[in-house]
Amino acid sequence: MDCSLLLLLLISLLLTLSSSFVSSSTYVEEQKRDRITELPGQPSNVDFRQYSGYVTVNEERGRALFYWLVESPTTRDPKSRPLVLWLNGGPGCSSVAYGGAEEVGPFRVGSDGKTLHPKLYAWNKLANLLFLESPAGVGFSYTNSSSDLYTTGDQRTAEDSYRFLVNWFERFPQYKHRDFYIVGESYAGHFVPQLSKLVHERNKGFKNPAINLKGFMVGNAVTDDYHDYIGTFEYWWNHGLISDSTYHQLKTACYSVSSQHPSLQCMEALRSAELEQGNIDPYSIFTKPCNNTVQLKSFLKGRYPWMSRAYDPCTERYSNVYFNRVEVQKALHANVTRLSYPWKSCSDIVGNYWTDSPVSMLPIYRELIAAGLKIWVFSGDTDAVVPITATRYSIDALKLATITNWYPWYDHGKVGGWSQVYKGLTLVTVTGAGHEVPLHRPRQAFIIFRAFLENKPMPMS
Numbered sequence: 001m002d003c004s005l006l007l008l009l010l011i012s013l014l015l016t017l018s019s020s021f022v023s024s025s026t027y028v029e030e031q032k033r034d035r036i037t038e039l040p041g042q043p044s045n046v047d048f049r050q051y052s053g054y055v056t057v058n059e060e061r062g063r064a065l066f067y068w069l070v071e072s073p074t075t076r077d078p079k080s081r082p083l084v085l086w087l088n089g090g091p092g093c094s095s096v097a098y099g100g101a102e103e104v105g106p107f108r109v110g111s112d113g114k115t116l117h118p119k120l121y122a123w124n125k126l127a128n129l130l131f132l133e134s135p136a137g138v139g140f141s142y143t144n145s146s147s148d149l150y151t152t153g154d155q156r157t158a159e160d161s162y163r164f165l166v167n168w169f170e171r172f173p174q175y176k177h178r179d180f181y182i183v184g185e186s187y188a189g190h191f192v193p194q195l196s197k198l199v200h201e202r203n204k205g206f207k208n209p210a211i212n213l214k215g216f217m218v219g220n221a222v223t224d225d226y227h228d229y230i231g232t233f234e235y236w237w238n239h240g241l242i243s244d245s246t247y248h249q250l251k252t253a254c255y256s257v258s259s260q261h262p263s264l265q266c267m268e269a270l271r272s273a274e275l276e277q278g279n280i281d282p283y284s285i286f287t288k289p290c291n292n293t294v295q296l297k298s299f300l301k302g303r304y305p306w307m308s309r310a311y312d313p314c315t316e317r318y319s320n321v322y323f324n325r326v327e328v329q330k331a332l333h334a335n336v337t338r339l340s341y342p343w344k345s346c347s348d349i350v351g352n353y354w355t356d357s358p359v360s361m362l363p364i365y366r367e368l369i370a371a372g373l374k375i376w377v378f379s380g381d382t383d384a385v386v387p388i389t390a391t392r393y394s395i396d397a398l399k400l401a402t403i404t405n406w407y408p409w410y411d412h413g414k415v416g417g418w419s420q421v422y423k424g425l426t427l428v429t430v431t432g433a434g435h436e437v438p439l440h441r442p443r444q445a446f447i448i449f450r451a452f453l454e455n456k457p458m459p460m461s
Ligand SMILES: *[C@@H]1O[C@H](CO)[C@@H](O)[C@H](O)[C@H]1NC(C)=O
Pocket: 056, 058, 059, 061, 062, 063, 064, 144, 337
């Protein structure tokens, strides 16, 4: 062999070695930088690790997404646990605010807006939880090109979230190849299957993909506009929330339109419906609303009353205080570019200017069911925003074969809800739960999450 060729080989070998050395030391550094030492006000006996920070998803436009990783307690062997990405909806609502601080995260924010209290049924007891504020413009996630805020839709959200995952797994290579799930609720009924589809497609041809997607689960999820509308209006009518005439008006004006972009007539019908419903909490119709003034105002200006951003049970207020505290943002490594607006649980701009929103997720369901992904759908049955009837009509439209017909599932001798196991999909309802099932029925939600991870049907007794 030519001596200069040998030299060249040697040099390239050295370069490869040194670059892999650099990249391995980089991720260690990055993890160290993102490690949360302690959140202000957190309880004293926290026995799990937390990380948070930014991942750049578009360098040209300057878009960076904020994440919060909550690992399983060290006593529960986080290394053996799967990784679960949790997404909230809106569109435009923060997963830190809802999933993280209200629903499945380890803490809830006290009414003082300062103290964090442990949650008995936190899902990190079963899995490592990754909360992502998405898309850019939501929560601490930002874009340096402000026009992005007015042009975001489903497609960019999915692409940016995918880019986030790819970059995040480079920062946390210990999670590569581990069982990975995507879970979310409400309008994340779009985000979850769409992102799952992207991951699935881009994993094709890899025997042992880094992002080892095993399945997804959605709750009170926007799924198929046509069937969701039928079920929603029926629910409003048969729960006595609207008049016969408005029911009729909704049926004629709304069935053929998109929920994100309804026609004028449909918006008018929706407006009559909301006025007739009055000052209830539509997200949980049998519980007291937190504060009517806010709800009504936001409904009147709402462009999409159905997906109203009046998502305001009182717990959310405490988060709004907590996450705007300077010391909290410092501990979270958040808002490092000093954004010009405060942290909010939902971004009105992102939500109000939402662009593309396909009318149905059912084609993706069909594709991913055929691909063998584990798919679960749950529904709290006192939610009037994406009600159980909407979910049932949408799932029925898939025309899946039944494996186990509708049956009550039990928690300590009490009916927790009902379930039906289809070929390729499991449907679970939670009785007495509103839109945010883990907030209203934390224990039942925990049982569902465990059954989903273990791939077992809901308990029959
Ligand atoms: C956005 O702009 C700020 C200020 O110029 C900069 O520090 C930051 O890195 C930019 N973010 C991204 C994701 O490019």
